[in-house]
Amino acid sequence: MRRLEKLSIRNYKSIQDQTLELGQLNVFIGGNGVGKSNLISVFRFLREVVTQNLAGYTATKGGAETLLHFGRKISKSMSFSLEFAEGDKANGYNLWLLPTDDDSFLIQVEQATYQDKKRYPPPHKPFDIPVAANVRESGLREHPHQCAQQALSALESYRVYHFHDTSDSAPMKATGAIDDNRFLQPQAENLAAFLYWMQEKKPDHYRTIVDTVRQIAPFFDDFRLAPSRLNESRIRLEWREKGSDAYFNAHALSDGTLRFICLATLLLQPEPPAVVLLDEPELGLHPAAVSLLADLLSSSSTESQVLVATQSVTLVNQFGPDDIWAVDRQDHATIFRHLSNEDMGQWLDDYSLGELWEKNLLGARP
Structure with a gap:
């Protein structure tokens, strides 16, 4: 399985200059405003870039000034570098952006990379494949090279999953198209169809x-899942309670139960995404459900790469130090620190990770 091994980010929102070497399961912990969600949003931003919506997405987020670390007076450019690997073969994607006078971005350089680490191990550098330069939108889709298409496939698949909206008007509670079932939508808009x-x-x-x-x-x-009898191209989420023939739909589920159904569907589906991106999935869940969620995340990480941002002590207690990244703010910038068993061994004899976090011995104070 091809995995995202390294991610470098420069001058994106609160992240000034950070490189993360990622594992299969990555749980990011930290207080409010330290930059956990900014990391998760990097993947959404890159997806918008390669699907040729850089200008539109930048505008909806308030312009380049908002996305640059402390604005263009401080940050003259923004860049990202991703390295994917499978065995000895590695390919990557590099992107350099410049802010423009109309508060948008110019793609200064876009390139794919390739390296056979067995034949050309480090310090040999990857082979660069130019994709685009000095353009407004990505050229990755049109580039014929296999490595460019592999990078495109990975970046297009990135979807940040938020199942927080369980209001009466939430899309997951509405009637939807029965054929909308190729993948689970980011807010579970097509939960019933899927x-x-x-x-x-x-x-x-x-x-x-x-x-x-x-x-x-x-x-x-x-569940009671079938096409609508009034319109067979539509479907809505319905279910039954044990020992009852009464009609229930998604509006009769508690917020926590409905969110857990979305999470279970995402993590137990037959064809999971290559990268699962979740921002505070524990929201509204009972502690027992949080513990079960941790099991699902661990199981899912055997097939998918998992990145989760959380503030839940209960969730953190279910993982080991090697799964955890502590996120802090230092000198007005986000810092990511990967924990390890070696660093925490002496403490874990007496305390759980969550207890150490609450005692502020991990940093990233909740």
Whole structure:
């Protein structure tokens, strides 16, 4: 499996200059405003770049001035570098951006890279594949080189999942198109259609999701998923309670239960995304559900690379130091520090990671 091994970020929001060497499971902890969510949003930003929506996305976020670290007076440019690896083969993607007078960005340099580390190990540098220069939008889609297309495939797949909106008008509670089932949408807008596809085509995975939901909602029996009798191209999330024939839809579920259903669907689906990106998934969950979520994240990391930003002590308690990144602000900039078993061994004999975090012995104070 090709994995994102290294990510370098320069002058993006609160992140001035950081390089992260990522593992399969990466849990980022820290207080409010330290920059955890900014890291997760890097992936959304890069996806918008390679899908040729840099100008539109920059405008919706308040312009280049807002996205640059302390604005263009401090940050004259912004850059990203990603290195993907599978065995001895590595390819990458590099992007340099300059702010423009109209508060947008110019792509100064865009390139893909390739390196056979067995034949040309470091300090040999990767082979650069020029993609675009001095343009307003990415040229990655049109570039024929295999490495460029591999980078495009990875970057296009990045979706940041937020299941926080469980209000009465939340898209996940509404009726949706039954054929919207190729992947789970970032806010689970197509939850009913996606579950229906699994019920019909991937029943083993569907049953696993149902059984998992029952662990945190003992009253839950099963979903009732079928095309609308009034319009067979539409579907909505319906379910039944144990021992009852009454009609229930998503509005009858608690916020925490509905969010957990979304998380279980994401993490237990048959074809998970290469990278799972979650920002504070513990929101509104009972502590028992948070513990089960940790198990799902660990299991999912055997097939997908997982990046999670959290403020949950309960969630942190379920992981080891090698899974944890402490996030702080120093000199007005976000700093990422990877913990390790070697550093924490003497403390873990007496305390859990969550307790050490609460005692401010990890930094990243909650």
